[in-house]
Amino acid sequence: MQRVLLLSFSTLVSDPRVRRHALALADSYYVVTAGYGEAPxxxxxxIQIPRPTPTCYFKKFLKAVFLLLRVYSPVYWLDDDKRAALKLLKSLEAFDLVIANDAPSLPVAFFxxxxxxxxxxxxxxxxxxxxLPGWKWNLFWKGYPQYLCRRFLPRANHVLTVCDSIAELYRQEFLVTLPGVLMNCPSYLEAVPKEVGEKIRLIHHGAGCPSRKLELMAEAALLLDERFEFDFMLVESDSAYCSWLKETYEGQRIRFREPVPMPLISEVLNRDYDIGVFLLEPEAISYKYALPNKLFEFMQARLAVVVSPNHEMARLVRSTSVGVVSEDFSSASLARAINALDEATIMSMKRASAVAAQRYCAETVYSDFKRLADAFTR
Incomplete structure (x- = not known):
């Protein structure tokens, strides 16, 4: 059986995209995963890659010097996890295909x-x-991911990304041909839209990090009619920030619940909620063109969807009729979009999600990924 390496400098047990890679290839390939944490x-x-250890002052100084001089290769190999990963992988039997996830995996993958x-x-x-832009990023790190992309992407046999807009950005800056698109779609869930109850229940789930400004959705929740209840289900990537959110906003109208295992998200959302919500200010390019897992999980859960007008999210929501898009990125605009929904409209959107779920699921989307792997391992 041909061997495929899935390499990612992430915690694989909580990395949904790598998981879908593995499941798509499971029946035809011997799949080796390499990433942080135990077997996922x-x-x-x-192959368990040791997590990076705290960088000593001398290494920090060296990195800063190399970054200022725009000499980027030593910056990469000063990371002990990158060196350890290369050593571990070099000791293994040869692979027939390597799939490198995200820019930090590119040098190790090619070597x-x-x-x-x-x-x-x-x-x-x-x-x-x-x-997000800032003086430290602009002074030290801005050129580093550009170096990784410019140095390695033209050597790749194929490049993938999550949406059309980002594919075009990669083509314009680093590639001759347009990369392929592989959307972040979860597995299909056999489910039906749940009828709206006495209270209309809203949910936002995902990473609890300050850059996403989740307080904007919390402020919107405070402006909603009494028909609505708003829950957050957060993975605490920044515990201090999540604690502040709870202390500031948790009350009768807003609740915080514990996250559930990744494969169960859509099932739990289908059972407990009516509307999935995501507002994301486009301060970073990746935020401007975001097309996240949660949008497709809302569809699998047969929820109505309310999102901010980020280009890719807005286009998908409008084209599938699964929800509405706020006029701008403010809390007030999000609240107006939600308050305008009545029960009949919500149920219509839920039924549209049931239709969209058949198209935007891993079983459909990742069949192309399997064919891609087959083409390179014939």
Missing amino acids: GYGNEH SAGTSVPVVADMHEFAPGEQ
């Missing part, structure tokens, strides 16, 4: 693959546009 419960074999093994670069978001 998918794939045939797992592990050598000259004869094809490499697919799944870039997920737009790597040079994932950080």
Whole structure:
């Protein structure tokens, strides 16, 4: 059986995109995963990459000097997790295909693959546009992801990303041909839209990090009619920020609940909620063109959807009739969009989600990914 390496410098047990890669290839390939943490419960074999240790002052100084001089290769290899990953992978039997997830995996992937093994670069978001602008970023780090992309993407046998807009950005800046698009669609859920109850229940789930400004959705929740209840289900990537949100906003109208395992998200949302909500200010390029997992999980849960007017989210919501788009990125605009919904409209959107769920599911979308792997391993 041909061997495929799925490489990602992430915690694989909570990385939905790598999980879907593995499930799509499971029946035809021997899948080796490499990432942080113990075996994630998918794939045939797992290589646990040691998590990066705190950087000593001397290494920080060296990195700062190299970054200022725009000498980027040493910056990468000063990371002990990158060196450890390369050493671990070099000791393994050769692979027939390497799939590198995100820009930080590119150098290790290509050095592990050598000259004869094809490499697919799944870039997920737009790597040079994932950080919010700031003086430290502009002075030190801005050129680093650009270096990784410019140095390695032209060597990839194929490049993937999450949406059309980001694919076009990669083509304009780094590539001759347009990358492929692989949307973040979860597995299909056999479910029906739940009837709206006495209270209309709204949910936002995802990472609890300050850059997403979740307080804007909380402020919108305070402006809603008494018909609505708003829940947050957050993975606490920043515990201090999440604690502040709870202390500031938790009350009769807003609740915070514990996150559920990733494969169960759509099932729980289908059972407990009516509307999925996401407002995301487009301060970073990746936020401007966001097309996140949660949007497709809302569809699988057969929810109505309310989102801010980020380009890709708005286009998908409008084209599928699963929800509405706020006029702008303010809390007041989001609240107006929600308050305008009546029960009949919500149920119509839920039924539209049931239709969209058949198209935007992993079983449909990732069949193309399987065919891509087959093409490089014939």
